Amino acid sequence: MGSAATIYVDESGQRTVSISRTPFDEQRGVVSSVESAADTTHGIEVSRLDERFLLWRNGGWVLQGGLLARVKNESVALELYAKAVIRQPPYIPGGPFPRDPRTTTGYEFFLLLRKAAASRATILRQWTFQPSDVVEAGRVKARLQYDTATRKAIVTIMGLKTPAEDTVEFTH
DSSP states (O other): OOOOOOEEEETTEEEOOOOOOOOOOOOOSSSOGGGGGHHHHHHEEEEEEEEEETEEEEEEEEEEEEEEEEEEEEEEEEEEEEEEEEEEOOOSSSSSSSSOEEEEEEEEEEEEEEEEEOSOOOEEEEEOOOOGGGGSSOEEEEEEEEETTTTTEEEEEEESSSSSSEEEEEEO
């Protein structure tokens, strides 16, 4: 529905956390990364880090992302959302030599069509990229361009081993 949320799930259950967020900048066009979109008023972060293996703990999944770009007129809006899907294996936190565990990150992008005054949107196109497709996690970003004359949206996804560009035609 395009609203922000931060949710952490651990052994004790689910907690929704209220954090301050920066307003989404309509003029910005490109956020610094998919993960940084989580800090905006249209961002999400969901963490479930309760997996264990022997003495290791804090393993699980983190989803981060949100709205990357929006093009709108008086009746509809095209919105580009994305999320990073981060897998963190269990590890031993703390100790004399603490280190962050090696994570793997895949990405999902969604081009949405939202009618004016509607809370729900329709997914026009979806793209999924596995961790093996990514050059460096945390540096994947995307751009949305819209040509009103041809009614074509162009989505460009950067930070992949093979950059992706797709044209989506639609009528509204």
